[in-house]
Amino acid sequence: MNVKSSMKLAGAVAIMALAAACSSTKATGPDVAATDNANSGVTTSAVTPGSQEDLEQNVGNRVFFGYDQYSLSAQAQATLQRQADFLKQYAGVNIQVSGNCDERGTREYNLALGARRAEAARAYLVSMGVDSSRITTVSYGKERPIDPRSTEDAWSLNRNATSTIVNVGA
Amino acid sequence: MIRQALIAVFAAIVGLAAGTPASARVRIDITQATVEPMPVAVPDFIGADSQLADLGRDVTGVIMADLDRSGLFSVIDQRAYVEKISSVDVRPRFPDWRIINAQVLVVGEVRQTPDGRIEVATRVWDVYSNEQLGAVSFKTPADNWRRAAHKVADFVYKSLTGEDGYFDTRIVFVHETGPKEKRNKRLMIMDQDGANPVLLTDGLNYQALTPRFSPTQQQITYMALFDNRPGQVYLFNIETGEQEQLGTFRGMTFAPRFTPDGTRVLMSMERAGNSDVFMMELATRRLTRLTDNPGIDTSPTMSPDGRRIGFTSDRGGAEQIYVMNADGSNPKRITFGEGRYQTPVWSPRGDLIAFTRLYQGRFYIGVIRPDGTGERLLTESYLDEGPTWSPNGRVIMFFRENSPGAGPTLWSVDLTGRNLRRGRTPGDASDPAWSPPLP
Structure with a gap:
């Protein structure tokens, strides 16, 4: 079985996903540091409700973790609670949660750790009543840092679970 | 007669080298924590015409780099060499190599084979016991000369350490x-x-x-x-x-x-x-x-x-x-x-x-x-x-x-x-x- 063609197809989708990830990088700059990006309640008028932009700006699409940890802080739980509310409000929206790590570990172990972080976020959303079929997970290990610097601040940002809208239904 | 003793083709290397280490006088113990690199002389491999001589120089460069990078050998600067090798089938003048403190001498020749490939023939000499540690020859298409050079370096490594080399990898x-x-x-x-x-x-x-x-x-x-x-x-x-x-x-x-x-x-x-x-x-x-x-x-x-x-x-x-x-x-x-x-x-x-x-x-x-x-x-x-x-x-x-x-x-x-x-x-x-x- 030669899967080359399916990998190419996946790549086309992947490029779109990557483009989305890039725009989200800007939303969470280094200044935000390791605090979960939460501006709840304040809805800016320019943002399309139920969009990725809405999720990033008004809900918070990232939760952060301690070094070599995958437990959810109170702040992370609050962000995920808002994500759950968001997902309930926009029933046609499905998300992918990616688990990410800082660069202070080996590739293979960080792939496993990223999977745990993504699962921790997914499990919390499901426990808040979001249908599990609406959430997929992926681990990027330490391969997709949002902050390229090698500093404590950057590492705090890069230890995250990031929610990305993958499709919007009717 | 000596030429017939040279063993051809890649596959022969294991069989040939297996008997060599036991009789070797110079030997590197690579299990020791500190090893003084063994001084080795590698004069340019000779060739019958200028094209083969050029190839010989390239082959020699790869062999020297392999041996040097292993840390087990220190390759003596070619400018210090006294004897000029003119045939791989003539015994070298060992005093000429002892005087520059070489312990091992690697000589070789690149030849054209009748079927259009090249043959890299090599001898490894123990300069102090005046003994040949081994001889080997590899035939390969000319554009594959780097692999032949790595095979020679592997042969030298095995002759001196008793263990398989890793250069042809x-x-x-x-x-x-x-x-x-x-x-x-x-x-x-x-x-x-x-x-x-x-x-x-x-x-x-x-x-x-x-x-x-x-x-x-x-x-x-x-x-x-x-x-x-x-x-x-x-x-x-x-x-x-x-x-x-x-x-x-x-x-x-x-x-x-x-x-x-x-x-x-x-x-x-x-x-x-x-x-x-x-x-x-x-x-x-x-x-x-x-x-x-x-x-x-x-x-x-x-x-x-x-x-x-x-x-x-x-x-x-x-x-x-x-x-x-x-x-x-x-x-x-x-x-x-x-x-x-x-x-x-x-x-x-x-x-x-x-x-x-x-x-x-x-x-x-x-x-x-x-x-x-x-x-x-x-x-x-x-x-x-x-x-x-x-x-x-x-x-x-x-x-x-x-x-x-x-x-x-x-x-x-x-x-x-x-x-x-x-x-x-x-x-x-x-x-x-x-x-x-x-x-």
Whole structure:
């Protein structure tokens, strides 16, 4: 079985996903540091409700973790609670949660750790009543840092679970 | 008569060299912690015409670089040589070589064969006992001359150490380009000395990570990391460029490594966030679970005798290395030092396991016996990761980020911790994997 063609197809989708990830990088700059990006309640008028932009700006699409940890802080739980509310409000929206790590570990172990972080976020959303079929997970290990610097601040940002809208239904 | 004694073609090397070391007077004990490099003279290999002489010089350059990089030999500057070699079949004037303190003399000639190939004929002499340590000849197409040179260097290495060389081997690694946030990671293969680098994957659709050679075939297993679905383990055929996903799983599969017999691939599979160790039989694609633990179990590596498997687990808290039976029974922790231990890789000799250790913000490559005794750290830097063994189990290659923000580069170090050298790659490189001896 030669899967080359399916990998190419996946790549086309992947490029779109990557483009989305890039725009989200800007939303969470280094200044935000390791605090979960939460501006709840304040809805800016320019943002399309139920969009990725809405999720990033008004809900918070990232939760952060301690070094070599995958437990959810109170702040992370609050962000995920808002994500759950968001997902309930926009029933046609499905998300992918990616688990990410800082660069202070080996590739293979960080792939496993990223999977745990993504699962921790997914499990919390499901426990808040979001249908599990609406959430997929992926681990990027330490391969997709949002902050390229090698500093404590950057590492705090890069230890995250990031929610990305993958499709919007009717 | 002597010419007839020279043994032709690549396949003959093992048979010829096997009898040589016992009778060798000079000998390098590569198990010693400190070894004085052996002074060796390698005059340019001669050729009957200017074209062959040019090729002879190129061959000599590769041999000298191999021997020098091993750290076991110091190649004496050619400008010091007194005798000018005019035939490989005439005994050298040993006093001329003793006077420049050479202990070993390697002479050779590049010839044209009637069928249009080249023949590289070599003799290795013990300068002090005036004895020939060995003679060997390789025939190969002219454009394959570098391999012939590596074969000669392997022959010299074996003549002096009694162990197989590793110069006629290749390295597959991850060629990295682009900004860190959006890094291109493609598989690249090159000769062990950095020559002939070739990209294997286009890398536009996915990041290729953690390649590993099959011990028996021209095949690589690696992990492809996608954007929109969990990463998966692939098999890549080096000769045809064809690849296929190894099984279809909902969860991520990663950390693949062939078993020493080449018939199975060990890997991690993630289900609902938890990673365990599995083994897939390649002929049947049958998957066997080997660990079932709520901790992360990854980076499996099998002992050369096939009886045990080492792996990384955080089941006891922080990551440590464990060794279990090949059927997954009786896992035992073997590392107990401070910090974290990851990426165990069993030596092809079976006597040691190499690892990456993280301690107080520094990364180390080290080795430990499979029973957990004799831990030794060989290297240290901001990030040292991903050891791979030379096929003879004497040298470890790994990748290093020398300082925060520095790009990854390939390095090698002797088992003794000596002879730390940077490898030559076109640009940033990570995740090296050493090939078995080439067929």
